[in-house]
Amino acid sequence: MREITYAEAIREAMSEEMRRDNRVLLLGEDIGIYGGAFGVSREMIEEFGEKRIRETPISEAAIVGAAAGAAMTGLRPIAELMFSDFITLAMDQLVNQAAKNRYQFGGQRSVPMVVRAPSGSGKGAAAQHSQSIEAWCCHVPGLKVVAPSTPYDAKGLLKSSIRDNNPVVFFEQKSLYPVTGEVPEKKFSEDHLIPLGKADIKKEGSDLSIITYGRMVQMSLAAAKKLGTLGIQVEVVDLRTLVPLDRETIVDSAKKTGKVLIVHEAVKTGGFGGELVSTIADSDAFYSLTLPIKRLCGFDVPIPYNKNLETYAVPTEKSIYETVLEMINERPGVKKNETT
């Protein structure tokens, strides 16, 4: 299979859906000739023109609100935010309008739109351009939340998000934009749809489950590979979609291995990991656990500028590797300082 980048996969998904459905259009800042801040929409204006690749002023509330208003009246807009951090500027339109207008109006209309939100740290962009704020969106009934980890998933999930009849917040991992991966050729891509709400076991294993999503999937897989050389078989569950959440796959994996490490880049307190812990603890997988569930998350700090500090602020391949080793070496009921 051919390989393309995560950014190319997103562009292909948008272009294919725009060819397929005339009601799909893209709104955002600098998305035309400039191609978007990360080049994701590069050259799309040449095919689709200014009517469908609509450059906006720097007005995030108007971008998301106009997308919602157009979605309620017959279009299927994709709104590109330059950075997911700028959701803050569009919060009323996303939370009070887009997410609620179907429900509070008694189901009279749906709001089929996608907000694409480049997310995460690792680019030296510091505190206002590096956050992982997906948990905020998961707390709003009416929104769906997607966070793909590979080009393959990014394409299939974005195509499904565009066809979905609800507001979807699509958290793109900006450090993954240049990462390549296998994606089916265009001629077969009509069928390349990944349903929202289905997790993917990226690697099977029997000793411990890592439950994660987004950029941390790649790091978890790398750590799992190294752990494999020690004979430790780690299972890596990629959630792909946070809302709706594939609770069944999470619970099944926890039952299978009895040891669960939850990994996400977002800060720990109030993070989505808490929901994942509860999903397991509230289920019959609880009785299969041989260790307390552990979370490895971003520290409760803003993302700092300095490269070393930035790297240390969130989980890394090394910290995932070390945490798994610690957990594997821990004996139930025995405190850590007694194990050596």
Place this chain on the structure above:
Amino acid sequence: MSITKKVLLELYSKMQQTRKFEKMAVTLFAQGKVHGTAHFCIGEEAAGIGVGHALDQDDYILQTHRGHHQAIGKGINLNNMMAEFLGKESGCCKGKGGSMHIADFSVGSLGANGIVGGGLPLSVGAALAQQYLGKNAITVCFFGDGATNQGSFHESLNLASVWKLPVLFVCINNYYGLSTHISKSMNIDDISARAASYNMKGHSLDGNDVVLVYKETLKAKEYVKKQGPMLMVLNTYRLSGHSKSDSQVYRSKEEVSGWKKKDPIILFRKYLLEEKQIPENVLENLDKHAVQDIEDALAFAESSPEPKIETLFDDVYAD
């Protein structure tokens, strides 16, 4: 431009229906038959009715939290609106929205908004869809004086202007954001001056003169279709309190009684009697009809079932 007698009487009827709807709402609160709150537009009827009645079926409106007149002006069904106020299954929003979220897409009402300024960006999107799909229709966004101090006002008027969208921005200026007079919240007297920032046509008019509002809206509708967005400011006054509970300590009795003399329904009635020679018994008949319409709506609403508990989970997501 002359308005037919038929239209004049329709305007009068809708204004009276709005007034009677809200008087009934006050009674229902007093009787403890409804919970929550409502924001009354008593004294502002000419603004919402004059605009809404001038629109076509395909035109959209987005209402404010103080929007009963806006919905009735656009032609919403009174039975479903009253049922929504009572939270009933037969309400236009199945009892999920209440007074603050009245919506009926079948008549082009895209919904009342509980967030001051919240509807402005949505209206830009609705007008974008109309333009994109080549529809010969406009979107009217209602908002209050207070909303013009929100960032969403600036972002929306700017974007609508840049894209030349068919949207008519209608500011219903009642001079107060809850208790705060506009003299304390903006440093201009005429809100329509704000349109200049967007190279947009803006003008202010007497929002208590329903004939003027109706005529100006007809003109604005054609202008907006050809030239793009416009800001129309309707100066009026809320004779009632801000919401169900408001001690109104922030304004003088003299100020309120001064505006009561400019009650739009009294003014319009006088105009119809004296200048249009409409016989008084015709108007009395319409008054009675308005009362009857509201009583019928209440009977419909009261006889409607409560929403089933299972509907709590309906319509969070679309299939």
